[in-house]
Amino acid sequence: MIPRVRIHAPYISVTSKFVIKVECFIIQDMRVHTLHEWEVSIARAREIQLSLAKRVVTESEVTNPCLVVGIDISSPDAQGVARGAVVVLRYPEFSIVEVKVAEGKITFPYIPGLLSFRESPLILAACEKLCNVPDLILIDGQGIAHPRRFGLASHVGLFLDLPTIGCAKSILCGRHQPLGEEAGSHAELLDKGELIGAALRTKSGVRPVYVSVGHKIDLTSALQWVIKCCRGYRLPEPTRLAHLAAGGMLTSEPSCQGKLFN
DNA sequence: GCGACAG
């Protein structure tokens, strides 16, 4: 039986200089039928974004306060409550500067391509609590490696007006050639002839992660930053710690490996 | 028409 979902909701109604506003949309048969407003907003946002995409966040820009941030969200519990977490790290030591968490009920379903509407609210809520302004943000999801070239990382970057990198654990769209087994190997991620991101082997012997431009950064630097943020795990440190924080497995202590099992 | 599909 095909699920029939009908949704009317002001899930995101963010008004900034970019004016992203989604009041209502209807989803049926797991397909989006009415997303006119969103598409119009995205088209405009994408236009603005493209003009900023060439910007490169250089290492010298991340020296004081030198903050690299990871963002992730936990899966909702039985009551539909989830936690959005943002972890601020000092680069290049990766010492924890700040951890902020926001809890809230998740109401929007998971629909491939519409993850932003499910996760953005909590992510932004967590970001609102930050005392530091990050220089660079890594997000657990796609940037422009998205059917409409505007995934979660792009949304968040646009809302916050900060550089973001999409770093996802699997592909939403696009394909790539096989890549080397050594850490650091990467291959272009192409969709319909467009370069939308890269598959990156962050550690030898594990599946690659998928890096794409979120906002205010180009692919080459995004790739370099992700590589520089890797510390022997498949996921780059900011993302990894944000994931732990969202799961309640990270408090204020930089290392709590002793308490972790599994 | 059918398969694929971030978390």
Add this chain to the structure above:
DNA sequence: ATCTTGTCGC
């Protein structure tokens, strides 16, 4: 994302 123990391998 989640269901799920021990196990094989670097």
